[in-house]
Amino acid sequence: MNYELLCSKVVAIARLTGNFIRKESMNFDAAAVEIKGLNDLVSYVDKNAEKQLVRNLVKLIPDAGFITEEETINSTGKVFNWIIDPLDGTTNFIHGLPTYAISIALYEEGQPVIGVVYEINRGEMFSTYKGGAAYLNNKEIFVSKRTSLSETLIATGFPYYQFDKQEAYMQLLSEMMRSCHGLRRIGSAATDLAYVACGRFDGFFEYNLNSWDVAAGAYLVQQAGGNILNFSGGDEFIQQREILATNGIIDVEMLAIMAKNFND
Incomplete structure (x- = not known):
C-alpha cells in the first residue's frame, strides 16, 4: 500500500x-x-x-x-x-x-x-x-515544546448532553483555568486536535466524543510528536470516550488534575 x-x-x-x-x-x-x-x-x-x-x-x-x-x-x-x-x-x-x-x-x-x-x-x-x-x-508540523502547564494554552469542549458528570467537569475546568494561560472552546474537536498537532494548542481534553470526532485528529497529534491518552493515562481513548491530547511533556500535570477533579 x-x-x-x-x-x-x-x-x-x-x-x-x-x-x-x-x-x-x-x-x-x-x-x-x-x-x-x-x-x-x-x-x-x-x-x-x-x-x-x-x-x-x-x-x-x-x-x-x-x-x-x-x-x-x-x-x-x-x-x-x-x-x-x-x-x-x-x-x-x-x-x-x-x-x-x-x-x-x-x-x-x-x-x-x-x-x-x-x-x-x-x-x-x-x-x-x-x-x-x-x-x-x-x-x-510539530507539537509545541512548552514544558510547564502554566505556560500553555489548552483547548476543551463542554458537555452538551449526559450532564451527570457536569459538576465534576466544572471542577476540572476551574482548576485547569487556574493552571494554564487560558482555556479555549472553539466547537470542533477535529480542529482542536489539529491545532495541538501544529503547536497552537499545547493540549486538549474532552469526554463523550465519538470515533469520527477524534480518529483523524488524534493520529495527527501522534504523528506530530504528541501523546493521545484517556483521562486515566491509558491508550483506550476511543473506547472510553474521553481524550487527552498533549505535546507529550505536560501529561503528568494534566493527568494529576484530572485524577483529583474528575476521575472516580
Missing part, C-alpha cells in the same frame, strides 16, 4: 467536499436543521457532504468499511475502515460561526494509517500517513 499516494487522494477528496460545504454556508437556511437528539443537530449539508465523501472514498479501496456520523452508509471492512465526520462543528456552521472541519481517518486492521482534517474556512489541510510526518498544507 502506497500510503503517501493514498493520502494525497484523500486530501483532494476532502478539498472537493470542503468546496461544497463552503458554498452551502453562504446561503444556508437554519430552517433546514434537523434534531437528532438533545443539542445534537444535523442538516442536509452534513448528509450530502457525507454521501459525497463516501462516494469518492469507496473508489480508493472498494472493500473498505465505513464508520460515519450521519450513517448514510453502514458497513464493516475486514482490513480497512474509513472513519469520517463530514462536518465537525455542525452547531458552529448552523449559527454562522467560522470554525468547522472535515475529518477523515483510515484504519488498517484496527490501527490508523491516514488522518486528514480540513479546516474549511481557513483553507488549512492537515494530513498524515503511515511512514510519513504530519503536515499543514504540505509543510511539516
